[in-house]
Amino acid sequence: MALRRTHIASAEVIMMGYAISTNQPLPIIITETIGVWIGSQLPDIDQRQTRINKKTGIETSMFTLWGHRTWSHSIWIPALLFILARYSSNSPMLNGISVYGYKVMGYFYFTLALGYFLHELLDAFSVEGIRWLYPLGDRKIIRKKGIFRYKVHSMKEIMIRYVSIIFIVFELIFYLYKTLK
Ligand SMILES: [Zn+2]
Structure with missing residues:
Protein backbone atom coordinates (compact mmCIF):
# COMPACT_ATOMS: atom_id res chain seq x y z
CA MET A 1 0.00 0.00 0.00
CA TYR A 18 -6.91 11.97 -20.65
CA ALA A 19 -9.71 14.43 -19.88
CA ILE A 20 -7.76 17.47 -21.04
CA SER A 21 -6.32 15.89 -24.17
CA THR A 22 -9.80 14.81 -25.25
CA ASN A 23 -11.21 18.33 -24.69
CA GLN A 24 -13.78 17.39 -22.10
CA PRO A 25 -15.86 20.26 -20.72
CA LEU A 26 -15.07 21.63 -17.25
CA PRO A 27 -18.11 20.25 -15.34
CA ILE A 28 -17.18 16.76 -16.53
CA ILE A 29 -13.49 17.17 -15.68
CA ILE A 30 -14.40 18.31 -12.16
CA THR A 31 -16.77 15.37 -11.70
CA GLU A 32 -14.10 12.96 -12.88
CA THR A 33 -11.55 14.49 -10.53
CA ILE A 34 -13.90 13.81 -7.61
CA GLY A 35 -14.63 10.26 -8.83
CA VAL A 36 -10.94 9.40 -9.09
CA TRP A 37 -10.22 11.10 -5.77
CA ILE A 38 -12.70 8.84 -3.98
CA GLY A 39 -12.05 5.71 -6.05
CA SER A 40 -8.29 5.81 -5.56
CA GLN A 41 -8.72 5.82 -1.77
CA LEU A 42 -11.32 3.08 -1.48
CA PRO A 43 -9.09 -0.04 -1.66
CA ASP A 44 -7.19 0.87 1.49
CA ILE A 45 -10.38 1.19 3.49
CA ASP A 46 -9.54 -2.18 5.05
CA GLN A 47 -6.30 -0.75 6.32
CA ARG A 48 -7.99 2.24 7.88
CA GLN A 49 -10.52 -0.05 9.55
CA THR A 50 -7.64 -2.00 11.06
CA ARG A 51 -6.30 1.19 12.54
CA ILE A 52 -9.69 2.08 14.01
CA ASN A 53 -10.03 -1.41 15.46
CA LYS A 54 -6.66 -1.18 17.14
CA LYS A 55 -7.78 1.97 18.87
CA THR A 56 -11.15 0.71 20.00
CA GLY A 57 -10.17 -2.89 20.60
CA ILE A 58 -13.26 -4.20 18.84
CA GLU A 59 -13.86 -5.50 15.37
CA THR A 60 -15.73 -2.66 13.76
CA SER A 61 -15.88 -4.03 10.29
CA MET A 62 -15.96 -7.14 8.22
CA PHE A 63 -13.22 -5.62 6.09
CA THR A 64 -10.60 -6.58 8.63
CA LEU A 65 -11.50 -10.25 8.37
CA TRP A 66 -10.12 -10.17 4.86
CA GLY A 67 -6.68 -8.92 5.71
CA HIS A 68 -5.08 -6.13 3.77
CA ARG A 69 -4.63 -6.51 0.03
CA THR A 70 -6.84 -9.53 -0.36
CA TRP A 71 -10.39 -8.93 -1.60
CA SER A 72 -10.02 -5.20 -1.53
CA HIS A 73 -7.07 -5.39 -3.93
CA SER A 74 -8.44 -7.95 -6.37
CA ILE A 75 -9.52 -7.23 -9.91
CA TRP A 76 -13.09 -8.28 -9.06
CA ILE A 77 -14.06 -5.10 -7.26
CA PRO A 78 -13.15 -2.60 -10.01
CA ALA A 79 -14.68 -5.02 -12.54
CA LEU A 80 -17.90 -5.01 -10.56
CA LEU A 81 -17.76 -1.23 -10.17
CA PHE A 82 -17.31 -0.93 -13.93
CA ILE A 83 -20.38 -3.08 -14.60
CA LEU A 84 -22.37 -1.04 -12.07
CA ALA A 85 -21.13 2.15 -13.72
CA ARG A 86 -22.34 0.94 -17.12
CA TYR A 87 -25.71 0.10 -15.65
CA SER A 88 -26.00 3.32 -13.64
CA SER A 89 -24.95 5.62 -16.45
CA ASN A 90 -27.73 4.18 -18.63
CA SER A 91 -30.32 4.63 -15.92
CA PRO A 92 -32.35 7.84 -16.26
CA MET A 93 -32.66 8.07 -12.49
CA LEU A 94 -29.05 7.34 -11.48
CA ASN A 95 -27.65 9.51 -14.27
CA GLY A 96 -30.22 12.26 -13.83
CA ILE A 97 -28.15 15.14 -12.52
CA SER A 98 -27.24 17.79 -15.06
CA VAL A 99 -24.62 20.47 -14.48
CA TYR A 100 -24.66 23.22 -17.11
CA GLY A 101 -26.45 20.79 -19.39
CA TYR A 102 -23.96 17.96 -18.90
CA LYS A 103 -25.09 14.68 -17.40
CA VAL A 104 -22.18 14.29 -15.02
CA MET A 105 -23.09 11.30 -12.84
CA GLY A 106 -22.14 8.67 -15.44
CA TYR A 107 -18.62 10.11 -15.51
CA PHE A 108 -18.53 9.94 -11.74
CA TYR A 109 -19.38 6.24 -11.70
CA PHE A 110 -16.81 5.35 -14.32
CA THR A 111 -14.01 7.34 -12.73
CA LEU A 112 -14.80 5.75 -9.36
CA ALA A 113 -14.02 2.37 -10.96
CA LEU A 114 -11.01 3.85 -12.77
CA GLY A 115 -9.59 5.36 -9.56
CA TYR A 116 -9.98 2.02 -7.84
CA LEU A 122 0.22 1.34 -8.37
CA ASP A 123 0.18 -1.20 -5.54
CA ALA A 124 1.03 -3.93 -8.04
CA PHE A 125 4.32 -2.17 -8.76
CA SER A 126 5.26 -2.05 -5.10
CA VAL A 127 7.64 -4.54 -3.56
CA GLU A 128 4.77 -5.99 -1.54
CA GLY A 129 2.65 -6.67 -4.63
CA ILE A 130 -1.04 -7.57 -4.78
CA ARG A 131 -3.11 -10.63 -5.67
CA TRP A 132 -5.17 -9.59 -8.68
CA LEU A 133 -7.24 -12.78 -8.77
CA TYR A 134 -7.74 -13.33 -5.03
CA PRO A 135 -8.79 -15.88 -3.77
CA LEU A 136 -7.56 -17.67 -6.89
CA GLY A 137 -3.83 -18.18 -7.14
CA ASP A 138 -2.12 -18.46 -3.80
CA ARG A 139 0.84 -16.34 -4.66
CA LYS A 140 1.30 -12.69 -5.11
CA ILE A 141 2.75 -11.71 -8.42
CA ILE A 142 5.65 -9.63 -7.28
CA ARG A 143 7.98 -7.80 -9.56
CA LYS A 144 11.60 -8.70 -9.04
CA LYS A 145 13.02 -5.84 -11.03
CA GLY A 146 12.04 -2.82 -13.04
CA ILE A 147 12.40 0.92 -12.79
CA PHE A 148 8.85 1.36 -11.52
CA ARG A 149 9.23 -1.09 -8.69
CA TYR A 150 9.22 0.81 -5.42
CA LYS A 151 9.07 0.29 -1.68
CA VAL A 152 6.27 1.89 0.26
CA HIS A 153 7.46 4.98 2.19
CA SER A 154 10.69 4.97 0.18
CA MET A 155 12.30 7.86 -1.66
CA LYS A 156 10.98 6.37 -4.89
CA GLU A 157 7.39 6.45 -3.71
CA ILE A 158 7.76 10.09 -2.73
CA MET A 159 9.25 10.74 -6.18
CA ILE A 160 6.24 9.12 -7.85
CA ARG A 161 4.02 11.44 -5.84
CA TYR A 162 5.88 14.65 -6.63
CA VAL A 163 6.39 13.86 -10.30
CA SER A 164 2.62 13.25 -10.49
CA ILE A 165 1.89 16.56 -8.79
CA ILE A 166 4.26 18.43 -11.11
CA PHE A 167 2.54 16.89 -14.14
CA ILE A 168 -0.88 17.81 -12.75
CA VAL A 169 0.31 21.42 -12.54
CA PHE A 170 1.53 21.23 -16.16
CA GLU A 171 -1.81 19.78 -17.23
CA LEU A 172 -3.68 22.59 -15.52
CA ILE A 173 -1.47 25.22 -17.14
CA PHE A 174 -1.96 23.55 -20.51
CA TYR A 175 -5.73 23.45 -19.95
CA LEU A 176 -5.87 27.15 -19.03
CA TYR A 177 -3.71 28.03 -22.03
CA LYS A 178 -5.98 26.06 -24.35
CA THR A 179 -9.17 27.51 -22.86
CA LEU A 180 -8.07 31.13 -22.82
CA LYS A 181 -6.54 31.07 -26.28
ZN1 LIG B 1 -3.59 -0.32 -1.50
Whole structure:
Protein backbone atom coordinates (compact mmCIF):
# COMPACT_ATOMS: atom_id res chain seq x y z
CA MET A 1 0.00 0.00 0.00
CA ALA A 2 1.44 3.17 -1.18
CA LEU A 3 0.51 6.21 0.81
CA ARG A 4 -2.88 7.78 0.29
CA ARG A 5 -1.56 10.96 -1.31
CA THR A 6 0.60 9.04 -3.77
CA HIS A 7 -2.46 7.08 -4.84
CA ILE A 8 -4.53 10.20 -5.34
CA ALA A 9 -1.83 12.12 -7.24
CA SER A 10 -0.86 9.27 -9.57
CA ALA A 11 -4.48 8.46 -10.42
CA GLU A 12 -5.45 12.11 -10.99
CA VAL A 13 -2.53 12.80 -13.28
CA ILE A 14 -3.60 9.96 -15.60
CA MET A 15 -7.28 10.87 -15.56
CA MET A 16 -6.66 14.59 -16.08
CA GLY A 17 -4.22 13.94 -18.88
CA TYR A 18 -6.91 11.97 -20.65
CA ALA A 19 -9.71 14.43 -19.88
CA ILE A 20 -7.76 17.47 -21.04
CA SER A 21 -6.32 15.89 -24.17
CA THR A 22 -9.80 14.81 -25.25
CA ASN A 23 -11.21 18.33 -24.69
CA GLN A 24 -13.78 17.39 -22.10
CA PRO A 25 -15.86 20.26 -20.72
CA LEU A 26 -15.07 21.63 -17.25
CA PRO A 27 -18.11 20.25 -15.34
CA ILE A 28 -17.18 16.76 -16.53
CA ILE A 29 -13.49 17.17 -15.68
CA ILE A 30 -14.40 18.31 -12.16
CA THR A 31 -16.77 15.37 -11.70
CA GLU A 32 -14.10 12.96 -12.88
CA THR A 33 -11.55 14.49 -10.53
CA ILE A 34 -13.90 13.81 -7.61
CA GLY A 35 -14.63 10.26 -8.83
CA VAL A 36 -10.94 9.40 -9.09
CA TRP A 37 -10.22 11.10 -5.77
CA ILE A 38 -12.70 8.84 -3.98
CA GLY A 39 -12.05 5.71 -6.05
CA SER A 40 -8.29 5.81 -5.56
CA GLN A 41 -8.72 5.82 -1.77
CA LEU A 42 -11.32 3.08 -1.48
CA PRO A 43 -9.09 -0.04 -1.66
CA ASP A 44 -7.19 0.87 1.49
CA ILE A 45 -10.38 1.19 3.49
CA ASP A 46 -9.54 -2.18 5.05
CA GLN A 47 -6.30 -0.75 6.32
CA ARG A 48 -7.99 2.24 7.88
CA GLN A 49 -10.52 -0.05 9.55
CA THR A 50 -7.64 -2.00 11.06
CA ARG A 51 -6.30 1.19 12.54
CA ILE A 52 -9.69 2.08 14.01
CA ASN A 53 -10.03 -1.41 15.46
CA LYS A 54 -6.66 -1.18 17.14
CA LYS A 55 -7.78 1.97 18.87
CA THR A 56 -11.15 0.71 20.00
CA GLY A 57 -10.17 -2.89 20.60
CA ILE A 58 -13.26 -4.20 18.84
CA GLU A 59 -13.86 -5.50 15.37
CA THR A 60 -15.73 -2.66 13.76
CA SER A 61 -15.88 -4.03 10.29
CA MET A 62 -15.96 -7.14 8.22
CA PHE A 63 -13.22 -5.62 6.09
CA THR A 64 -10.60 -6.58 8.63
CA LEU A 65 -11.50 -10.25 8.37
CA TRP A 66 -10.12 -10.17 4.86
CA GLY A 67 -6.68 -8.92 5.71
CA HIS A 68 -5.08 -6.13 3.77
CA ARG A 69 -4.63 -6.51 0.03
CA THR A 70 -6.84 -9.53 -0.36
CA TRP A 71 -10.39 -8.93 -1.60
CA SER A 72 -10.02 -5.20 -1.53
CA HIS A 73 -7.07 -5.39 -3.93
CA SER A 74 -8.44 -7.95 -6.37
CA ILE A 75 -9.52 -7.23 -9.91
CA TRP A 76 -13.09 -8.28 -9.06
CA ILE A 77 -14.06 -5.10 -7.26
CA PRO A 78 -13.15 -2.60 -10.01
CA ALA A 79 -14.68 -5.02 -12.54
CA LEU A 80 -17.90 -5.01 -10.56
CA LEU A 81 -17.76 -1.23 -10.17
CA PHE A 82 -17.31 -0.93 -13.93
CA ILE A 83 -20.38 -3.08 -14.60
CA LEU A 84 -22.37 -1.04 -12.07
CA ALA A 85 -21.13 2.15 -13.72
CA ARG A 86 -22.34 0.94 -17.12
CA TYR A 87 -25.71 0.10 -15.65
CA SER A 88 -26.00 3.32 -13.64
CA SER A 89 -24.95 5.62 -16.45
CA ASN A 90 -27.73 4.18 -18.63
CA SER A 91 -30.32 4.63 -15.92
CA PRO A 92 -32.35 7.84 -16.26
CA MET A 93 -32.66 8.07 -12.49
CA LEU A 94 -29.05 7.34 -11.48
CA ASN A 95 -27.65 9.51 -14.27
CA GLY A 96 -30.22 12.26 -13.83
CA ILE A 97 -28.15 15.14 -12.52
CA SER A 98 -27.24 17.79 -15.06
CA VAL A 99 -24.62 20.47 -14.48
CA TYR A 100 -24.66 23.22 -17.11
CA GLY A 101 -26.45 20.79 -19.39
CA TYR A 102 -23.96 17.96 -18.90
CA LYS A 103 -25.09 14.68 -17.40
CA VAL A 104 -22.18 14.29 -15.02
CA MET A 105 -23.09 11.30 -12.84
CA GLY A 106 -22.14 8.67 -15.44
CA TYR A 107 -18.62 10.11 -15.51
CA PHE A 108 -18.53 9.94 -11.74
CA TYR A 109 -19.38 6.24 -11.70
CA PHE A 110 -16.81 5.35 -14.32
CA THR A 111 -14.01 7.34 -12.73
CA LEU A 112 -14.80 5.75 -9.36
CA ALA A 113 -14.02 2.37 -10.96
CA LEU A 114 -11.01 3.85 -12.77
CA GLY A 115 -9.59 5.36 -9.56
CA TYR A 116 -9.98 2.02 -7.84
CA PHE A 117 -8.17 0.22 -10.64
CA LEU A 118 -5.34 2.77 -10.77
CA HIS A 119 -4.83 2.33 -7.02
CA GLU A 120 -4.37 -1.39 -7.54
CA LEU A 121 -2.07 -0.82 -10.48
CA LEU A 122 0.22 1.34 -8.37
CA ASP A 123 0.18 -1.20 -5.54
CA ALA A 124 1.03 -3.93 -8.04
CA PHE A 125 4.32 -2.17 -8.76
CA SER A 126 5.26 -2.05 -5.10
CA VAL A 127 7.64 -4.54 -3.56
CA GLU A 128 4.77 -5.99 -1.54
CA GLY A 129 2.65 -6.67 -4.63
CA ILE A 130 -1.04 -7.57 -4.78
CA ARG A 131 -3.11 -10.63 -5.67
CA TRP A 132 -5.17 -9.59 -8.68
CA LEU A 133 -7.24 -12.78 -8.77
CA TYR A 134 -7.74 -13.33 -5.03
CA PRO A 135 -8.79 -15.88 -3.77
CA LEU A 136 -7.56 -17.67 -6.89
CA GLY A 137 -3.83 -18.18 -7.14
CA ASP A 138 -2.12 -18.46 -3.80
CA ARG A 139 0.84 -16.34 -4.66
CA LYS A 140 1.30 -12.69 -5.11
CA ILE A 141 2.75 -11.71 -8.42
CA ILE A 142 5.65 -9.63 -7.28
CA ARG A 143 7.98 -7.80 -9.56
CA LYS A 144 11.60 -8.70 -9.04
CA LYS A 145 13.02 -5.84 -11.03
CA GLY A 146 12.04 -2.82 -13.04
CA ILE A 147 12.40 0.92 -12.79
CA PHE A 148 8.85 1.36 -11.52
CA ARG A 149 9.23 -1.09 -8.69
CA TYR A 150 9.22 0.81 -5.42
CA LYS A 151 9.07 0.29 -1.68
CA VAL A 152 6.27 1.89 0.26
CA HIS A 153 7.46 4.98 2.19
CA SER A 154 10.69 4.97 0.18
CA MET A 155 12.30 7.86 -1.66
CA LYS A 156 10.98 6.37 -4.89
CA GLU A 157 7.39 6.45 -3.71
CA ILE A 158 7.76 10.09 -2.73
CA MET A 159 9.25 10.74 -6.18
CA ILE A 160 6.24 9.12 -7.85
CA ARG A 161 4.02 11.44 -5.84
CA TYR A 162 5.88 14.65 -6.63
CA VAL A 163 6.39 13.86 -10.30
CA SER A 164 2.62 13.25 -10.49
CA ILE A 165 1.89 16.56 -8.79
CA ILE A 166 4.26 18.43 -11.11
CA PHE A 167 2.54 16.89 -14.14
CA ILE A 168 -0.88 17.81 -12.75
CA VAL A 169 0.31 21.42 -12.54
CA PHE A 170 1.53 21.23 -16.16
CA GLU A 171 -1.81 19.78 -17.23
CA LEU A 172 -3.68 22.59 -15.52
CA ILE A 173 -1.47 25.22 -17.14
CA PHE A 174 -1.96 23.55 -20.51
CA TYR A 175 -5.73 23.45 -19.95
CA LEU A 176 -5.87 27.15 -19.03
CA TYR A 177 -3.71 28.03 -22.03
CA LYS A 178 -5.98 26.06 -24.35
CA THR A 179 -9.17 27.51 -22.86
CA LEU A 180 -8.07 31.13 -22.82
CA LYS A 181 -6.54 31.07 -26.28
ZN1 LIG B 1 -3.59 -0.32 -1.50
